[in-house]
Ligand code: HEM
């Protein structure tokens with residue numbers, strides 16, 4: 121016993137570290153791996169559950185929307201803006217060079233049909249819902265949306281132009297299932 | 306209570322096997338405290354009392370509260386209207402949170418004024434800042450529970466702060482929410498954690514007191530007690546002083562609960578949460594406003610978030626930022642003035658945090674934010690080197706009994 125305690129008994133054969141050191145390290149490492157593995161279920165428990173993930177598509181009938189109008193629908197618990205742009209608004213969005221924008225993006229890649237702009241209506245700063253869906257609401261200096269929380273201005277393509285928000289309003293995955301129906305998600 | 310000599314056989318029997326009565330006698334009765342403690346030393350025990358009130362009223366609220374997006378708002382309204390004395394329990398809990406922060410902020414500024422964070426109380430101070438952080442997390446999650454407009458949008462904005470983290474920001478926020486927005490999963494976990502955290506606070510409070518009782522309280526003069534002539538037993542002298550202070554405090558507390566129960570609240574929180582409409586003007590509870598002002602003062606999202614958390618964490622470094630060996634501001638004529646400038650700065654930040662970030666508010670907010678950091682990172686370290694402190698009295702008893710400046714070779718803070 122005294123030999124093992126010092127780890128250098130006859131026949132232990134190692135010189136750098138003792139057998140005991142090895143055992144401590146190996147069992148410590150196993151323990152750490154085990155603890156990490158046991159922690160994962162507790163961490164992953166917080167992630168969206170299967171039923172929340174399953175609720176992830178929404179059908180919208182856009183026929184009633186007139187030119188210049190917009191509607192808000194809910195997708196995954198968040199507002200989605202569907203705006204039918206006027207020719208002037210499209211023109212305005214395409215007039216600017218993407219390179220001059222804070223988050224450069226061409227209007228053409230943000231739409232499937234230029235008339236229809238579909239966006240997640242959540243400010244990319246800290247998550248408020250920007251104003252501008254109704255004609256009576258403030259639309260900011262670029263005619264798109266204005267976030268009142270900390271003053272972010274979005275243009276008619278939903279791109280950030282001014283204010284603390286770092287990114288453009290995101291475009292959700294969507295497709296036209298008919299001439300006037302959209303499936304989001 | 307005095308256990309070893311107790312007449313009560315049961316007490317003696319227990320104490321022999323587990324000396325809890327001896328312990329309590331030692332820590333709460335004969336525990337020697339400096340004899341010159343002022344009323345500023347009441348706020349620690351007050352904070353403890355409010356913590357107990359919060360836990361009791363909270364557990365009672367939970368008996369009628371429903372943590373579900375479809376019922377939470379109604380269940381709180383039911384508590385207010387239909388449950389017997391529900392209005393009282395809720396108003397105690399609501400205003401108790403404000404009182405808790407009021408008391409703790411005074412307690413904290415007291416510590417700054419009298420240099421209570423210096424050797425040997427650095428760990429005590431750090432544990433205090435940990436308690437403050439836990440309180441903020443608890444209060445933030447509690448405010449979400451009634452599921453009004455401010456609950457919902459406050460939760461949205463604050464959880465979105467984490468989206469500023471590079472690379473992992475969005476997955477972390479989704480993970481916090483348990484969905485793609487603040488929703489039922491979020492409300493449920495916030496309730497669970499809101500129930501848990503106060504008990505963690507109780508645990509840290511015990512550590513805080515353990516560290517305190519190692520060297521005892523600091524005092525308004527800021528020099529160590531030199532012997533029995535400088536201290537008095539905690540009981541009855543400070544138990545009665547704390548009890549009197551508690552009485553005055555409860556009057557103020559009751560004044561709010563009965564006469565202005567919504568003074569600290571936001572009317573928007575009596576509108577049920579609507580995920581599609583953001584209120585025009587989102588503000589957090591008053592006790593978080595200075596930090597909210599710091600967040601908004603900085604135009605860059607990530608830097609703003611770092612500055613906000615940094616402004617609190619920096620307090621933990623105060624014992625090392627302050628290079629002066631004199632504790633009490635009473636003997637630091639220049640520090641004393643900067644201390645009050647700092648207090649005003651924090652109040653200005655609070656005022657800015659309550660206002661929309663436009664025009665002059667932005668400019669003032671930026672100056673006040675800059676000053677907050679300049680005070681802690683530049684003024685405090687430099688003052689310790691440049692300032693000439695006044696002569697310290699030889700002991701706590703000297704200025705009271707003899708002529709204050711009798712012994713010139715005053716005892717500074719003794720470092721080992
Ligand atoms: C550190 C101690 C605590 C603090 C600072 C705190 C803070 C808060 C705050 C600010 C609210 C929102 C009040 C409102 O505007 O309606 C709240 C609500 C609530 N708290 Fe606490 N709380 C604490 C302890 C507890 C404990 C231990 C429980 C036990 C379960 C609890 C249960 C509740 C419940 C059920 C609500 C929702 C009802 C309501 O909104 O009035 N709290 N808390």
Ligand code: FES
Nearest residue numbers: 243245246267270
């Ligand atoms: S959340 Fe929109 S500007 Fe801050």
